[in-house]
Amino acid sequence: MKRILQIAVRDFTAVVVTKGFIIGLLAMPVIMTVLLILGPSIFNDDDFQIEGEYAVVDPTGQVFPEMDAALDGGTIAQRRSEEFQRVLEDAPEMVRALAASAIELERAMEEELGPTPNVRLNQLPPDTDVEAEKAWLNEETDGLRHTALIVIHDDAVEPAGAESEFGAYDLFVPPGLDDRDLDFIHANVREAIISARIARQSLERDTIESILRVPRPSSTTVSADAERRTVTEFSFILPMAFMMLMFVGIMTGGQYMLTSTIEEKSSRVVEVLLSAVSPMQLMAGKLLGSVGVSLVAMGLYLLMGLALLTSLSMFGLLNPWLIFYLLVFFLIGFFVVGSLMLAVGASVNEISEAQSLQMPLMLIVMLPLFLWPAISRNPNSLLATVVSFLPPINSFGMLLRMASTQPPPWWQIWLSIGVGVASVAGALWIASKVFRIGLLMHGKPPNLKTLIRWVRAA
Amino acid sequence: METAISLTGVTKTFGRMVAVDNLDLAVPRGGLYGFIGPNGAGKTTSIRMIMSILFPDSGEISILGHPSAMDAKDRIGYLPEERGMYKKMKVQAFLGYVARLKGIDGTGLGQLISESLERVGLPGIERKRCDELSKGMSQKVQFIAATIHKPDLLILDEPFSGLDPVSLRMLRDLILEENARGATILFSTHVMPQAEEICEHVMMVYKGRKVLDEDLAAIRSHYDPRAIQFDPFDPHADTAALASLPQVERIQDKDGSCEILLKEGTDPSEAMRAILEAVPAARIEISRPRLEDVFIQLVADGTSADDEQRLRTEFRSAGGDGATV
Numbered sequence: 001m002k003r004i005l006q007i008a009v010r011d012f013t014a015v016v017v018t019k020g021f022i023i024g025l026l027a028m029p030v031i032m033t034v035l036l037i038l039g040p041s042i043f044n045d046d047d048f049q050i051e052g053e054y055a056v057v058d059p060t061g062q063v064f065p066e067m068d069a070a071l072d073g074g075t076i077a078q079r080r081s082e083e084f085q086r087v088l089e090d091a092p093e094m095v096r097a098l099a100a101s102a103i104e105l106e107r108a109m110e111e112e113l114g115p116t117p118n119v120r121l122n123q124l125p126p127d128t129d130v131e132a133e134k135a136w137l138n139e140e141t142d143g144l145r146h147t148a149l150i151v152i153h154d155d156a157v158e159p160a161g162a163e164s165e166f167g168a169y170d171l172f173v174p175p176g177l178d179d180r181d182l183d184f185i186h187a188n189v190r191e192a193i194i195s196a197r198i199a200r201q202s203l204e205r206d207t208i209e210s211i212l213r214v215p216r217p218s219s220t221t222v223s224a225d226a227e228r229r230t231v232t233e234f235s236f237i238l239p240m241a242f243m244m245l246m247f248v249g250i251m252t253g254g255q256y257m258l259t260s261t262i263e264e265k266s267s268r269v270v271e272v273l274l275s276a277v278s279p280m281q282l283m284a285g286k287l288l289g290s291v292g293v294s295l296v297a298m299g300l301y302l303l304m305g306l307a308l309l310t311s312l313s314m315f316g317l318l319n320p321w322l323i324f325y326l327l328v329f330f331l332i333g334f335f336v337v338g339s340l341m342l343a344v345g346a347s348v349n350e351i352s353e354a355q356s357l358q359m360p361l362m363l364i365v366m367l368p369l370f371l372w373p374a375i376s377r378n379p380n381s382l383l384a385t386v387v388s389f390l391p392p393i394n395s396f397g398m399l400l401r402m403a404s405t406q407p408p409p410w411w412q413i414w415l416s417i418g419v420g421v422a423s424v425a426g427a428l429w430i431a432s433k434v435f436r437i438g439l440l441m442h443g444k445p446p447n448l449k450t451l452i453r454w455v456r457a458a
Numbered sequence: 459m460e461t462a463i464s465l466t467g468v469t470k471t472f473g474r475m476v477a478v479d480n481l482d483l484a485v486p487r488g489g490l491y492g493f494i495g496p497n498g499a500g501k502t503t504s505i506r507m508i509m510s511i512l513f514p515d516s517g518e519i520s521i522l523g524h525p526s527a528m529d530a531k532d533r534i535g536y537l538p539e540e541r542g543m544y545k546k547m548k549v550q551a552f553l554g555y556v557a558r559l560k561g562i563d564g565t566g567l568g569q570l571i572s573e574s575l576e577r578v579g580l581p582g583i584e585r586k587r588c589d590e591l592s593k594g595m596s597q598k599v600q601f602i603a604a605t606i607h608k609p610d611l612l613i614l615d616e617p618f619s620g621l622d623p624v625s626l627r628m629l630r631d632l633i634l635e636e637n638a639r640g641a642t643i644l645f646s647t648h649v650m651p652q653a654e655e656i657c658e659h660v661m662m663v664y665k666g667r668k669v670l671d672e673d674l675a676a677i678r679s680h681y682d683p684r685a686i687q688f689d690p691f692d693p694h695a696d697t698a699a700l701a702s703l704p705q706v707e708r709i710q711d712k713d714g715s716c717e718i719l720l721k722e723g724t725d726p727s728e729a730m731r732a733i734l735e736a737v738p739a740a741r742i743e744i745s746r747p748r749l750e751d752v753f754i755q756l757v758a759d760g761t762s763a764d765d766e767q768r769l770r771t772e773f774r775s776a777g778g779d780g781a782t783v
Contacts, residue, residue, distance in 0.1 A: 006558050014544075268542030272603060274511045275536035276559035278528055440511065 003277045007285025012292040015256045025297055028248075029304055050117035050184045052147030055136060059126040060157045062200065063169075066192035071119050080116070117184065120144055130170075137174040148173050148185050157196045166197065226316060234317050239376045239403035241305060242326055243368060243396050245298055250334050250365070253294030254341040257286055258354060261345030270439050279436040286342060291334055298330060325402055325413070332420035333395035337365055339424075339431035340392070343451075346438035353445040368396035379404035388416050391423030430455055461520070462487045462611050462642035463508055468517030470503055477503040479666035481517070485644055487610075490637045492657035493646040494749065500666040501646040502539050505615050508644075509536055522611055532561040535609035535641075539616045541600045543588040549575070550584035553603055560607040574602045578632065594625040601629060605636060612636055614645035618652055630656060650749040662753055670752065678746055684722070685745035686730060689715040691738040700736055705729035717745070 015021050058064040069075060124133065130151055137146050153167030154160075160167075169189055173182065198205045219230040264270045273282055302323070309315040344357045368375070368387065375384040379401040387397030388408070398416040401408045433455045438446070446454065463485040470478040478500040485491045493501050506512040507519060510527040522530040543552050553571045558564065568584075575581055578598040583591070591599060597620075605612060614633065618626050633656065637643050647653055653660055654674065662670035672680070690697055697716050701709050705724045710717045720729050726744050734742065 003559055006555070010555055014547075264542075264544075267545060268538070268540040269544055270542070271511065271538040271540055272536075272542060272556065272600070273559070275509055275534070275538070275604075276531055276556065278510070440506070 004281050004285040004288060007273075007277065007282060008288035008292065011257075011260060011286050011289025014260065015289075015293045016296055021256075021293075025300060029301070047114060048178070048180055049115050050181055051119060051144055052181065053120045053122055053141075053144040054148040054150055054185065055122045055124050055133065055146070056150045056152065057124045057126065057128045057130065057133075058152045059154050060152055060196065061126075062157045062196040063152045063189075063192050064121070064123050066195040066199075067188060068121055070188055070192055070195075071117070071121060073116070076116055118144070119184075130172075134172055137172060146174065147177060147181055150185070150189055152189075152193070156193050157200050169193065223316075228313075228316065234314060235405045236376065238318070238322075239400045240372055242322065242399050242403045243372060245301055245305070246326065246330050246333055246396060246399060247365070247369065248301060249294040249298030249330055250337050252297040253290035253292075253334060254338045256293055257290040257338055258341045258345040258358070259351060261286065261342055262348060262351055262354060265346065265439055266349055274439070279439065280432055283339075283342060283432055283435050287335065287338055290338060291331070294330070294334055294338075302326075322403055326399060328417060329395035329399045329420065332417065332424055333392070335424040336392040336395075336420070336427045337361065339427045343431040343434035343438065346435040347441070347451065348438075348445045349442055357445070357448075357451075364393060365396075368393050368400065371397075372400060375400045376404050379406050380408065385412070388412070389419050391419060392427070394419055394423070460487050460523075461485060462489070462522055463644060464518075464520040465504070465508070466518045468504070468507060468514045468519060470500075470507060470512065470514050476666050478507070478514070478663075481663070481666070481668055483661060483668070483671070485642060487642050488637075488640060490634075490643045490656065490658050491645075492653035492660040493644055493663070494650060494653045494660055494753075495646075495648065495663040497648050499648075499663045501648075501663060502615055504663070505613055505644075505646060508613060509534070530611075532607060533610040535604040535607065535612040537600060537604040537612075537614045537617055539619070539646075541597070543596065543600065545587070545589035547588050548584065549586050549588060549591070549599055552588055553599065553606060556603040557606045562607050570606065571602075574606055575599075578602060579628065593620060594622060597621060597625060597629065601632060605632075605641075608639070609641060611642045611644070614643070616647055617645055618647065618649065650753065654749050660749065662749075664753070677749070677752060684720045684724070684726075686718040686720065686726065686733065687715060687741070687743050687745055688718055688733060688737075688739060689741040691740045695737050697737060700733060703729070703732050703736060705732055715741070 056064050056067065070079075130149070133149055137149055139146055149172040151170040151172075153169055155164065155167035156169060157166075159165060171185065171189070173185075195205055198208060220227050221230045264273070270282075277285070306315065306318075309318060340361055341358065344354050344361070347357060348354045371383065371387060374381070375387060375397060378384060384397065384401055385408075388394050388401055390397065394416050398408070398413060402413065434451055437454045461484050463483060465481055465483040468478055468481045468483075469476070481500070481504060483504070493504070495501055503512060507514050508521060508527060510519075510521075519525065519527075521527045522533055524530045527534055547555075550568065550571055553574070554564075554567055557567055557570070562570070571584060572581070575583060578601065580595055580598055583595070583599075588596070588599070597617075601617070604614070612633075617629060617633070621629060633643060633645065645656075657674055659673045660670065660677065661668060670677070688697070688700075697709060697711070700706055700716075700718060705720055705728065707719045707721045710719070718729075718733065720726065730742055730744075733739070
């Protein structure tokens with residue numbers, strides 16, 4: 001045991017105290033933080049300016065005035081303010097506090113909704129030849145671009161008969177028009193037509209809107225000892241976050257183990273080691289050292305996640321038992337995947353040769369990443385149940401289910417752990433056979449058939 | 459006599475290839491044994507089985523009284539043929555790691571490493587990275603790694619390959635020092651003159667089978683000395699005339715002297731008398747049989763002339779630089 005620990009300590013320190021590992025470990029959270037802070041400035045498309053000249057053919061004579069009023073600078077400003085207030089009401093407390101001052105509010109509104117649209121309306125006579133007018137859309141212009149020809153239907157405001165439906169409008173646009181321009185045009189024409197229809201019925205739009213408005217309150221989650229605002233995104237993201245933690249943990253240690261084994265083999269140091277320890281001791285030491293590397297990586301990210309939850313006053317949303325099960329399933333996943341990666345490392349002479357053998361294993365391990373949405377939304381479906389009992393991905397599958405809103409019954413959890421422990425034993429058995437033979441084999445790397453022969457022969 | 463290594467009927471195959479075939483070996487404690495044979499003869503496979511790195515298909519192995527080297531790894535030092543170190547590791551860390559794996563406690567380990575490095579003529583390189591060392595320096599560091607725990611049994615697989623003459627002599631002296639300390643030494647080589655210089659006993663293997671297992675002195679007395687080295691007193695003497703003597707099979711000129719090969723069954727002393735009567739000599743002596751001659755003689759039946767020449771070339775080359783001990 002002492003020698004196994006000595007190998008583990010060497011493999012652990014050979015990785016953890018290197019600059020590459022520390023930089024690599026911190027790179028991900030740093031990049032994420034930078035993206036969170038700078039992301040809105042870098043990626044936001046709110047500086048997109050909606051502008052253009054719209055030609056409107058309105059045979060009803062009632063829609064154009066509504067559009068004209070709606071697209072007036074003052075009206076737009078008021079509507080943006082109202083829209084922003086609604087956004088603000090749904091925003092977290094911290095954001096609302098930030099937007100408290102008038103100046104901040106103005107700036108926040110600019111950031112959220114983008115620059116004020118610059119639109120000019122051009123009313124055409126009702127008997128305009130629409131076909132001929134389409135050419136206007138592609139005319140060269142020094143000023144605002146001709147972006148829309150809007151033709152309101154005769155019956156857009158009043159149906160042709162008592163049993164008839166309301167008409168609508170036709171829209172013609174030049175090539176290459178941005179979808180945000182289109183959305184803006186549709187929204188404003190729709191609003192104008194609705195206003196015209198309401199006016200035609202001698203009704204008050206404000207009254208109707210008031211009648212239709214039922215604000216959606218934020219729900220409150222009531223637990224045995226506390227009440228808190230319901231956060232639906234949390235239950236959606238949590239399974240993914242746990243699975244990613246496990247994935248990152250397993251891959252970090254597994255990859256280092258693979259490369260260090262190849263290095264020991266190619267530099268021929270392995271035979272020196274085998275003069276002091278048995279292949280099984282060497283393998284056990286390497287697995288222990290790498291599990292330590294993985295725990296450092298996973299532990300750091302877990303602590304960061306918990307610190308983030310605490311800072312957002314959301315720590316209470318997390319079931320602490322999930323962390324325990326994360327550790328259990330991580331260890332199962334690591335020893336299954338890690339020991340197979342170790343076997344791959346022992347079989348080949350250089351890292352490029354490892355890729356073909358590693359690829360099928362990687363694809364299998366990545367399967368839960370693709371199945372995450374399906375399992376997370378329906379954690380007790382047949383697919384989810386099968387995945388949570390299917391080695392080597394059962395650890396990922398069961399953890400996804402446990403972190404979902406409908407965790408599986410306890411007996412399924414422990415059955416999956418049992419399956420996991422059995423698969424660890426199987427993977428270690430296979431890996432030990434391949435490891436022992438592969439370490440001293442040089443030359444052409446083995447194919448799957450040869451590996452199977454090694455497992456049978458050793 | 460108590461044996462350090464004992465192999466009885468050991469066989470190892472890789473697929474259809476028989477690497478070691480029914481091998482019996484016995485190395486007594488304190489012995490200095492050479493394990494010789496051409497490349498591919500089965501030396502490394504045998505050594506790996508002795509070290510329990512590989513396991514035999516059949517046969518029994520006993521190492522320092524244990525059925526497996528696993529049970530006595532702390533008492534065995536091993537310098538494999540394919541030597542390696544962690545490139546990025548410092549010499550001190552590498553030797554410390556290997557020493558700890560061999561059961562040496564951390565206390566005083568730094569001092570032991572420094573003394574060992576000094577002993578091999580590499581003082582002060584503790585802080586150097588392994589990939590900064592020359593080949594000769596690496597070889598010495600690896601020798602320290604194999605002997606730092608003062609093993610009872612030292613197994614060296616082709617220890618002289620690739621060394622320059624100076625390093626080669628130093629390593630030979632270190633091996634002899636270890637043997638003088640009481641360590642049993644088994645070293646393999648395909649360069650026969652090296653074995654002749656160091657060993658007291660040689661075991662020859664060819665195609666996985668043992669073809670010779672005797673003390674060097676016994677080999678020299680057993681194997682018929684059929685060659686005589688002869689320098690004529692008069693450099694212009696007609697040495698070709700010696701070929702007509704009934705005892706002589708043929709004569710080969712070698713840089714002013716000649717090697718006289720005697721007919722099979724000839725008494726060398728009678729032949730020497732006849733030669734001296736025919737041509738006065740400045741020097742005449744019976745050639746000691748060389749190991750390579752013995753080896754070729756032993757495997758002659760299954761060996762063509764081309765194979766014989768190839769084997770002789772291989773036996774005289776040490777890792778390509780031609781150096782011998």
